[in-house]
Amino acid sequence: MTVSKAAEKSAEATAKGAEAARARKDAPDDAGEALQLGELSEQLGYVLKRAQLKVFENFLHCMASLQLTPAQFSVLLLVEKNPGRNQTEVASTLGILRPNFVAMLDNLESRDLCARIRSTNDRRSHILVLTDKGKAVLSRAKKLVATKHEARLNELLGGANREALIAMLSKIANEF
Numbered sequence: 001m002t003v004s005k006a007a008e009k010s011a012e013a014t015a016k017g018a019e020a021a022r023a024r025k026d027a028p029d030d031a032g033e034a035l036q037l038g039e040l041s042e043q044l045g046y047v048l049k050r051a052q053l054k055v056f057e058n059f060l061h062c063m064a065s066l067q068l069t070p071a072q073f074s075v076l077l078l079v080e081k082n083p084g085r086n087q088t089e090v091a092s093t094l095g096i097l098r099p100n101f102v103a104m105l106d107n108l109e110s111r112d113l114c115a116r117i118r119s120t121n122d123r124r125s126h127i128l129v130l131t132d133k134g135k136a137v138l139s140r141a142k143k144l145v146a147t148k149h150e151a152r153l154n155e156l157l158g159g160a161n162r163e164a165l166i167a168m169l170s171k172i173a174n175e176f
Contacts, residue, residue: 055153062148066141071096072108073145076138079114079128086125087116113137 040046059070068076071094078090091101105128108114113134116126130138154162 058152059145059149062144063141066137066144068137068141072104073138073141075104075108075128076113076130076134076141079130080135080138083129084127086119086122086127088125090128108134 056070059073063069063073074094075090078093079085082090087101087105088098091098094101096104105114105116109116111133112131115129115131117129119125119127157165
């Protein structure tokens with residue numbers, strides 16, 4: 001049995017069309033169809049990281065007028081609460097590597113938010129203090145965090161869930 005040239009071309013065109021349709025179905029959709037995460041959406045580490053990114057994004061938005069990052073805010077809070085402690089102790093408590101911490105302190109000092117003062121007990125060490133400007137900026141930052149950032153998290157989670165989440169995350173941070 002022979003197939004006419006027209007039928008052969010028609011079959012070839014149909015096969016190519018079906019193949020193209022399959023390729024379009026497997027290709028990413030230009031309309032923005034989300035990728036399927038599969039098991040990834042059940043990985044605690046992945047979900048924690050995604051949550052952290054969202055929280056940091058909101059924090060940066062709330063702190064835009066003060067140009068403070070979460071790490072800088074944390075440093076200012078620790079220095080306020082622990083005046084006269086050295087930079088090694090603060091960096092260690094926050095889990096910030098020494099080179100990164102020195103660069104951050106350089107930035108905070110250049111903005112006149114904190115100062116490093118040579119320790120009278122150990123001349124190799126520097127203690128950290130807030131400047132008057134640092135105290136004023138931190139005061140404003142704490143108000144913004146409370147009224148915008150933390151308030152949004154509290155609204156999203158509710159008080160009991162917020163406390164439970166802090167307890168669970170603290171357990172991971174301290175015991176894992």
